[in-house]
Amino acid sequence: MSRSAVILVRIALLLAVLGAWEVLPRAGVVNPMLLPPLSQVLVVLGEILKRGDFQEAMAVTAAEVLVAFVIAVPLGALLGVLSAENEYFGAIFKPMLFYVFSIPKSIFLPMFILVFGIGFGQKVAYATFSTIFIVIMSASAAVESVKAEYLLVAQSYGATRAQILRRIYVPSMMPILLETLRISMIFNFTGVMIAEMYASRTGVGHMISNWGENFMLPQLFAGVIVLAVAAMAFNELVRYWEARCSTWRG
């Protein structure tokens, strides 16, 4: 299939799903109480976007996601580079990291609540905790992806440390680093959402879980659409960068 045909089929599929969302509840095939028709959800979506409390909740959630991201990514990257550069350190901690990986992080959420309460700090702390391990792993993978031959060639031509860093490490690591950004944002966002849904007084996660409990499904679906679109928008933005940077690497 050609590129334009692929895009056309994808658009057709999307329209089919959206059409089914509108038609099935209206025709009574599925209960409109359980799946409100798309048009109704979109009307509600327009209304809640104008509501002051929803805008405030979005601002709180965005701030939590941002602060946790700014803490977790540099810190995790530093630890990851250390464990890749120092063989002994890496040999000790890498298996432990793999082990921590398979553990459900959310089970520690009660500890964060006991220690930090249920405010802003707890959301940031928990989201940082749930993100940092993937950053450590990816950063050390990024360092290890630098080909030893390139380093050898650069060193034998007398490249300085700064030159090696700028000309070899950065271009080689760039695709993986961008991918790390993308995936750690997925983790980070999930962490904030779980924390907000679990125990909170503010944030979009808190709002959608309230709407669910009160069976306000049009509002619930509208909130889920907002969150899903935000998550996918960031993801696609970084993927676009990734595609541009991968041309550097032969």
Add this chain to the structure above:
Amino acid sequence: MKRPSPPTVRRLIGLALLIAWEAVPRLGLLPELFLPPLSKTLAVLWLDSYIYAAALMVTLYEVAIAMLIACGVGILVGAVVGGVASIRNLMLPVFSSLYAIPIVILYPIFTAWFGIGSESKIAFAGVYGFFPVMLSTAAGIRTIDEQYLLAARSMGATLPQLIARVIIPASIPTVLTGLRLGGALTIIGVVVSEMLTSASGIGYLVTMNRTILDSPRVFAAIIVVLALSVAFDIAVRALERYTMVWQSAGRRMASSSTDTSARLATSASAA
């Protein structure tokens, strides 16, 4: 002086953590509300063992069914998406985009649809585990060496023979990796959903005891969940070693960017 070997250091760190868990609250460095001593936690676990066992049974039942759904549907869809080139080009980027959505936001919808009983947990954890299984099955089918297929075809293998003798054995290692991650995610999905809205299961014990500030019982439930996920991990790794004999050398690793992202994305559990 010779440096101690990494496994020794790891064991020492583990031991130090256990001792700290006992000593730090006893010495009053942290209030017992934040961290109850290990001995107290284990004593509570022993005392209430029948409550924890009953909750564990509920959780295990939900995990088992969710895992069947996630792995069954995941392998099926993954095989189709990975095996048929036109569907792969069409759908794989779409699935990668959808993977960015924090799936936990769907849980309120599931509770509204299925109630707060086991059904909503099974549905949520099934969806949660589906993606890694599907993505790694698709990647596994794709990384099969073309030459195996060519050799089998030129010896006149039929399609069923090709599937049974070449495709399945060659994709088993990747599929098993997917099962390990997908299984871990279904466990997480069940526990998270039990913590959020529920009236039974281990996750419910965590939340219930947290709201009444009974820290030893919260930590006892945490120990049970950790034991569950570690036991599952050990079981699947044993299965992986057992099937390793089928895997022959020289498997080509695909290196396109969707593959790396599928590998990285599936190599972790977001919750």
